[in-house]
Each structure stands twice: as C-alpha cells, then as structure tokens.
Amino acid sequence: MPQIDRTPSPVDSRPHVVIVGAGFGGLACAEALGGTNIRVTIIDRNNYHLFVPLLYQVATAALSPADIAEPIRRIVSRHPNIDVVMGEVTGIDRTAKRVELADGSFVPHDRPYDRLVLATGSSYSYFGHDDWAEIAPGLKTIENARRIRARLLMNFEQAEMCEDPARQKALMTTIVVGGGPTGVEMAGAVAELARFTLARDFRRIDPRTARVLLVEAGPRILSTFPDDLGQYARRKLEELGVVVLTGQAVESITPEGATVGGRFIPAGAIVWGAGVKASPAGSWLGVETDRSGRILVNADMAVPGVPDVYALGDTAALAGDDGKPLPGLAQVAKQQGEHLGGGLEASLLRGQPLEPFRFRNRGNTAIVGRSAAVFDFGTRKLKGWFAWVLWAIVHVYLLVNFHKRVLVTMQWLWRWATYQRGARLITTDRPVSAAESVTSPHGGSAEPFRDVRRGQG
Ligand SMILES: Cc1cc2nc3c(=O)[nH]c(=O)nc-3n(C[C@H](O)[C@H](O)[C@H](O)COP(=O)(O)OP(=O)(O)OC[C@H]3O[C@@H](n4cnc5c(N)ncnc54)[C@H](O)[C@@H]3O)c2cc1C
Incomplete structure (x- = not known):
C-alpha cells in the first residue's frame, strides 16, 4: 500500500x-x-457549470442536460491555483x-x-405563492428542465390513451406564465414540439391541435425590448399557434390548471417564467x-x-x-x-485600487421559434432569420468548451433540417407503470409535475 x-x-x-x-x-x-x-x-x-439560457431546449427535448452543463473541475483544471469545493x-x-x-x-x-x-x-419568485412552485416549475435547474420535459411528453402519451375529450384537451394544453424572453422561448419551443416534431407520431390524437397559452400580466410581451420587436415576437408566436394573453394575471394555480383573468383553464402542464x-x-x-x-x-x-x-x-x-x-x-x-x-x-x-465597473451592452436577444429571433443592441435592432442565425452563433460561442459547441451545432443543424429532437425521453428512476401514471387514461385527476421522478438523461 x-x-x-x-x-x-x-x-x-x-x-x-x-x-x-x-x-x-x-x-x-x-x-x-x-x-x-x-x-x-x-x-x-453542483459539480457543474450550467448554461442556463439553453435550459428551455432541454425542457423541450431539443438538447440533453449534458449538452449544456460542464464539470467545474474540468473547466478550471488547467489552473493549479484554483481549487473546487462542492x-x-x-x-x-x-x-x-x-x-x-x-x-x-x-x-x-x-x-x-x-x-x-x-x-x-x-x-x-412566485409572488408569495410558493406552493405554486411544485405545480408550475421554473426553468432554472436541470432537475426542473427534465421534469418539464417528462411532463410535456407524458401528457401526449396520456392524451393518446384518454377517452374523455375534456380531459384529453386539458392534457394537450400547456400554460407558460411570463412574457419575458424565457416565457417567449419556452412557448415557441413547446408549440414547435407539438406542431412539427410530434405531428405524425400518434394514432389517436393529433398533436398539432395542442394548445399553448402564454400569459403575461403586463400590457405586452418582451417588455424590456423595443415595442416593434415585442409585436414581431407576438406575431411569430401566433403563427406557431400560441395564444398570447396580455394584461391578464395568473390568479391561482392548481394541479388541474390555472385561473387567468377570472377564467379557469384546465391544463396538463404549467411552466413558470415570471418573477425573479x-x-x-x-x-x-x-x-x-x-x-x-x-x-x-x-x-x-x-x-x-x-x-x-x-x-x-x-x-x-x-x-x-x-x-x-x-x-x-x-x-x-x-x-x-x-x-x-x-x-x-x-x-x-x-496594491492597486479597484476600478468602477462599466457594462458594455452586447445585445439583448430572444428566440421566437424556428428561424425567428429578435436582437436589441440599444442603438440597432434586428429581427427575423438573420437575428436567429446571430442568436445561434452567440449561444454556441458562449458554450463552455469546443466539444459542446460542435455537438450543439450539429444537433441544431439536424433539427433545423428534419424538425426532429433527439432527447425525447421520459426518464424516471423507476419504471412508470399504468397504475403510477398521474392521470387515469380515462379521465382521473391530473397532477402536473408531481409524479415525474428523477432519472438519468
Ligand atoms: C431560462 C433562462 C434563460 C436565460 N436566457 C438568457 C440569455 O439568453 N442571455 C442572457 O444574457 N441571460 C439569460 N438569462 C439570465 C442568465 O442566466 C443569468 O443572468 C445568469 O445566469 C446570472 O449569472 P450569475 O453568475 O449571477 O448566476 P448563475 O449563473 O445562476 O450562477 C449561480 C451559481 O451559484 C450556485 N449557487 C447558488 N446558491 C448557492 C449556494 N447556496 N451554495 C453554493 N452554490 C450556490 C448555483 O449552483 C450556480 O452555479 C436566462 C435566465 C434563465 C432562467
């Protein structure tokens, strides 16, 4: 020894x-x-650095968690003076x-x-309603992104087996709360998942009829962007079939759905992207x-x-x-x-004094689905396909290592050409049997997110 x-x-x-x-x-x-x-x-x-801006792509099955996370030790391993404590x-x-x-x-x-x-x-922040967090997870951690992915995909599986039309409609309804960049990106990605990726994969339901609602309490979406970019984003989302509800706050959230502007909307999944x-x-x-x-x-x-x-x-x-x-x-x-x-x-x-910090704005951006994005540089604005290409280049460049950049670029190109998504896995720690599923195929009560257990992938 x-x-x-x-x-x-x-x-x-x-x-x-x-x-x-x-x-x-x-x-x-x-x-x-x-x-x-x-x-x-x-x-x-955590033992990894997380590239948070692409979490919504994990939640919508476009990327796998490992594509956007890198071990901290590996990132700093070339510097012997840096020690890592988990x-x-x-x-x-x-x-x-x-x-x-x-x-x-x-x-x-x-x-x-x-x-x-x-x-x-x-x-x-759930504005004093912390109990909503369990039902309507926010996109901030890998665990939540995987829960959302599993929930969204599970809803389609359950809708396929469901014989109650009202329940089926609820399962195929997703509510995204918050009309900032996160909400806009998430709503667009869920709509594309249903409309293109899943379109031909089910026999009893038509995934293209799935409803996605984006709820914003303020008067418009993307309120930190210039007005015309916000309007463009709204138009693009509506072309994808997203129902954009502005000036309407979420009043309550239950496992069965959400009350928005005084109206209860049954939903199979609710995703939170509002306060921070x-x-x-x-x-x-x-x-x-x-x-x-x-x-x-x-x-x-x-x-x-x-x-x-x-x-x-x-x-x-x-x-x-x-x-x-x-x-x-x-x-x-x-x-x-x-x-x-x-x-x-x-x-x-x-022994030199610290200088004051000055921010250099490199542009604020949000993607609105396939081939559409907005970019605000303060003095200049961009929208459409070119903004989308720029968005992709910037995000790939910002990923932590070269291997990840190549991997993500390849997946995006493949997805762009085929509409397919490689990470359509419902993963749990133990098998999900029919008895364990949240909703009875024939119309039991839905408990969005509560049943989705942690697993790999
Ligand atoms: C869905 C989403 C999309 C976004 N998209 C964009 C975008 O496109 N462009 C953009 O510029 N910004 C975007 N943002 C914002 C951006 O992610 C944040 O501004 C940025 O991550 C802030 O960096 P940070 O270093 O302050 O915190 P973070 O990147 O959040 O890092 C905080 C770190 O602290 C660790 N930590 C926290 N608490 C503890 C604790 N008690 N003990 C030990 N460790 C702890 C966490 O594990 C984490 O690693 C997005 C945010 C979200 C949620």
Whole structure:
C-alpha cells in the first residue's frame, strides 16, 4: 500500500480569494484569477457549470442536460491555483472571515479569506405563492428542465390513451406564465414540439391541435425590448399557434390548471417564467437589498459596510450608465466577473485600487421559434432569420468548451433540417407503470409535475 505523507504542508502565504457560485459571474471571476499567484477556492452546490439560457431546449427535448452543463473541475483544471469545493453555502461568518456549508464545515478551514466574492445568482419568485412552485416549475435547474420535459411528453402519451375529450384537451394544453424572453422561448419551443416534431407520431390524437397559452400580466410581451420587436415576437408566436394573453394575471394555480383573468383553464402542464428573486446572499451578510433581494453594491462591486466582500451577477444590484439597475443577464454577470477578477489580482498583488465597473451592452436577444429571433443592441435592432442565425452563433460561442459547441451545432443543424429532437425521453428512476401514471387514461385527476421522478438523461 502506498505510504501517506503526513508531513505538515508549509503555510500557504498566497492571498486567498473564495468565490461562491460557479455560474457565469463566479466562473469568469475565477478564470480571470487563473494562473496568478493567488489561491482561489470556488464553491458551488453542483459539480457543474450550467448554461442556463439553453435550459428551455432541454425542457423541450431539443438538447440533453449534458449538452449544456460542464464539470467545474474540468473547466478550471488547467489552473493549479484554483481549487473546487462542492457544497451548499448556508451562511457567512463576517468576523472569522469564513463561509459556512450545509454540512457544518467552513471554507477556508485553515485561515480567514482575504477576499470573498458572492455570485450565487437568482431563483424564481412566485409572488408569495410558493406552493405554486411544485405545480408550475421554473426553468432554472436541470432537475426542473427534465421534469418539464417528462411532463410535456407524458401528457401526449396520456392524451393518446384518454377517452374523455375534456380531459384529453386539458392534457394537450400547456400554460407558460411570463412574457419575458424565457416565457417567449419556452412557448415557441413547446408549440414547435407539438406542431412539427410530434405531428405524425400518434394514432389517436393529433398533436398539432395542442394548445399553448402564454400569459403575461403586463400590457405586452418582451417588455424590456423595443415595442416593434415585442409585436414581431407576438406575431411569430401566433403563427406557431400560441395564444398570447396580455394584461391578464395568473390568479391561482392548481394541479388541474390555472385561473387567468377570472377564467379557469384546465391544463396538463404549467411552466413558470415570471418573477425573479436574488439568492439569499444578502441575508447571510445582513446587508441592505433591493425589493428582489439583490445586494446594493458599490460601483466596484464591494458590499458596503462589509470589508473584503463583493457581490456580482443576479445577486447584486448595480446601476448602469442610465441610472437603472443592470438587467439580470449572463453577459452582465460574465463581464462583472472578468472585471472583478482582474481588479482583485491588481489589488492583492500590486496594491492597486479597484476600478468602477462599466457594462458594455452586447445585445439583448430572444428566440421566437424556428428561424425567428429578435436582437436589441440599444442603438440597432434586428429581427427575423438573420437575428436567429446571430442568436445561434452567440449561444454556441458562449458554450463552455469546443466539444459542446460542435455537438450543439450539429444537433441544431439536424433539427433545423428534419424538425426532429433527439432527447425525447421520459426518464424516471423507476419504471412508470399504468397504475403510477398521474392521470387515469380515462379521465382521473391530473397532477402536473408531481409524479415525474428523477432519472438519468
Ligand atoms: C431560462 C433562462 C434563460 C436565460 N436566457 C438568457 C440569455 O439568453 N442571455 C442572457 O444574457 N441571460 C439569460 N438569462 C439570465 C442568465 O442566466 C443569468 O443572468 C445568469 O445566469 C446570472 O449569472 P450569475 O453568475 O449571477 O448566476 P448563475 O449563473 O445562476 O450562477 C449561480 C451559481 O451559484 C450556485 N449557487 C447558488 N446558491 C448557492 C449556494 N447556496 N451554495 C453554493 N452554490 C450556490 C448555483 O449552483 C450556480 O452555479 C436566462 C435566465 C434563465 C432562467
């Protein structure tokens, strides 16, 4: 048996930066510090970095989870100064300068951190109705994307076996809540799944008659985009058969459907893409936050009143050049991470002060289905096929490694040419028998999402 070397390791005198969250912001910050003479520890509750903008493609069977997720260790493996800890952060000891994990351990365990970066992102807000989350999952995690995929596909299977026309209609109805980019992309993708991919695969139902409703409480969809792009997106969705309901809020959600604008709509699946709230990082520190729970940071992303702690991305609120808070976008988080990483290196190794962050808008975009997208660059706008190609190029380029870029490009080209989707799997940990299925084929009660168990793929 090999001997274990128990000689105490020499004290590491390098400055130590701890980063919580390996999303767009945290990872960019870590990579900017890669290869320097700074010890970096990145903590995440998952062992992978997730490319959230393409989650809706996992939920609609176009891509597999592994296509859009990459192990954090592999991403940073080329930088020996970066260490990875998999763990759920539950608090911060500001005095001892260490981070507490759910298992009761602390990071760093040997000495206080020199700098702490909080990049823990956001989650969906159900506006005080947290019980809706179980019935109407949001697109934020791989687990939820797989649950949604399984639910959507299972609904068609059950509709095929169902002899009650009302129940069949409900099973073939999907409600998407929230008319922002996520809701628009999801509604378009579900409509395409039914209208094209599944069109010829069933014998007793016609998947093309499936209903997709996009519900938005505000007066129009894509409210952060210029009006004409919002109108274009609405027209394109309606061409795909999506019913767009604006100015109508969701009043209640039950396993059988949702009440929208005073009317109950029976539905087999409800997907949430409405409000967003920041991670609880602000409460870990006991500092001031905005209404969405984002930490109000200084221009250099320092948390006021808490020495050596910084916050960025979706979990921080920082005003842009126009005085409005920067939007919760991957490009904002990524640029902030790169900026802060470079600034921390200069500050820790050369004693230079941190510079204020300035966001460079690379364009806000949303895809509206096959061959249609919108792009808003602030001064210029794009819509249609060219915007769609640009959307695809940008998203492929932003994927973490070359292998994934090739893989996703091939799948998109194949899908574009054939309308087929390669990830049409209803996966569960154990087989779904008829007795276990949510709805009796002949018209029992539907429990959207509750039955779909976790599995592989
Ligand atoms: C469906 C969807 C589509 C989107 N599309 C786009 C788009 O097209 N373009 C765009 O620019 N933006 C898009 N966004 C927004 C973008 O994804 C976010 O703005 C971006 O992910 C924010 O980056 P972040 O680093 O702040 O957080 P995240 O990328 O969310 O990363 C947070 C990380 O922290 C980890 N974490 C959280 N809490 C803890 C904890 N307690 N302990 C340990 N680890 C923790 C998480 O596991 C995660 O890895 C989309 C968002 C969604 C939900």
